[in-house]
Amino acid sequence: MPKVETHLHLEGSIQPATLLEIARRNQVEIPARDVAGVEQLFKYQSFHEFLTVFMALARVLVRGEDFEQIAYELGHHLADQQVRYAEVMISPRQHSYRGIDLNEVVQGAAAGFAKAQRERGIGVNLAFDYGRQFGTEEAWPLLECAIGNQHNTLVAWSIGGDERHFPPEPFAELFAAAKQAGLHVMAHAGEVVGPASVWGAVDVLGAERIGHGVRSVDDPALLTHLRERGVVLDVCPTSNLRTGAVASLAAHPFRRLFNAGLTLTVNTDDPVFFATTLNDEYRLLAGSFGFTAEELTTLALNAAHASFLPDEQRAMLSGQMQSDIAALRAELDL
Template sequence: MTVVAPYPKIELHVHLEGAVSPELLLAAARRNGFTLPVATAAELREFMRFRDFDHFIESWFATTPALQTERDYRELVLDYARRAQARGAVYLEAIFSPTDKLTAGIAMETVFEGFCDGAAAAREQLGLEVRLTPDITRGVDLDVAKQTARLAVAYKDRGVVALGLGGAEAQFPPEPYAEAFAIARAGGVGSVPHAGEVAGPASIRGALETLAPDRIRHGVRAVEDPGLLRELADRGMVLDVCVLSNVCLGVVPRAEDHPLPRLLAAGVPVTVNTDDPTFFACELDDEHAAARSLGADPRALFDAGVAGALCEPAVRERLRALGDAHDWDGSSRPSVTS
């Protein structure tokens, strides 16, 4: 029995390394001579499933380093694009972390090449537009951060649309990365930092004041500061919200406690996203179901995705037309085929 995705979805926040399927990971490990902690896809799926934050870090570093070559990165993009499309995705902006591979001796150019090839393959084979947003991992040398920004600019004609900032938000505030983001901005590349997930409103304010963001990834802790919440609404600043991820990582204890309703009530535009779907055992339709249970309207989520997407105008117009043509009133209940 297959649940048919009842409405089109735009996803703007998914870490591709965190979306890798166990089957793809096993194949890459065999090709690259990398030893995984378990031997089968079923065992790997269970090993990677989130238990607590320490286990998440342990399983991430025990598995994702198997991805080492341009082929691995290309196949990763195509595999996730296929899965997301089956759940209604019509446009993706996906994250990858080139600075994480440096300690393994993998050149950032190799990482960019593979992921950009994957975005092209998704368009050619699936008809799905995928854009890319490489993350600077907080804590890297600032020269590495600036080199990441230069590479983002160099690959902007191959699907890179923005520079991100991820990693240990509470330990590394956004301000030191201002120069890297200025390089990206000068080269025509957008800004999509993580902020306001683990750290509070000060992290969001720091990003707003120093990184000139086009969107904020997460941003949910803005509800702790009414003035900041009003500012985000007044700016029309789109937040990439990940409800089930926030539960897994302890940002909120339960989905029912998520601040999404307060963000919506304040007029802040939000999108709904998977973050790390393999590790958090969720797919795009699961995240949408959680958001809808909190009062999110699918059409408003789609419109926020159109507003927040950093694609070229022609793609944005196609997305807007798709949203206008869809029967949103008839999409509240998923249909089922057998």
């Protein structure tokens, strides 16, 4: 089934063999010597452990060619999943503090995805996802870099990172500046803390999409607010389970959020880190939550409609997907 992915981190998509190759090329020590060792690092039990591993492994990326390589490989992986379009986040602070030129990072990633597009037809745009734990002062030059790279397919600004200790409200001025400059805005919220984080991201930051947002289910007034405002929740079921955002798959509120009338998309977040694919996530929804072919179609089209493509391109993508899904369902009698 043709799909769109709207919540995906580039650094969390590096294949273990590629990670080892780049680490050796750049002479960066990591706590693993082979693919099995890298996979062992991914066996974390909490969001804090996940962040620690994420930041440690991002250190292997040093040159523009590194980002070009991982973007190219990710583009092919997405095409293998029948993904027609994706919006991929880069974590700029993980690289800028090491003295790496972020313009080179963006140019490399854009070049890798462009090459994959020429070969496979997959469309990709980029976003900067800033770690809120690093404060607002360091964010300003990174936002300026994002604004200056809109011609390099960078379309959005986001915050992620430590939601528990760093609420969204201090970033209001940054988000206003991003929107003023023509960037779309989104925020990780309601992943590991409660509804207040989502309220702040929506009402104070003006986020168009919320990354995760699963704790919204705890506040009926918030559910109504999100539905009325048309705010999209980019939900990542396997990620939520692996980071401890939900206690078990049975406890995941995806079905409740969907039945409440919210606009949801389904995503992988960090597919290599969580040993998942977008096909796996759709299978999970069908097998564990009883989603029908019609409901899965709705989720796929939600992602197309929620994308940050220009209006005409978004309409073309949505229309083509709707036509292709209808043909596929007719062929399979679904």
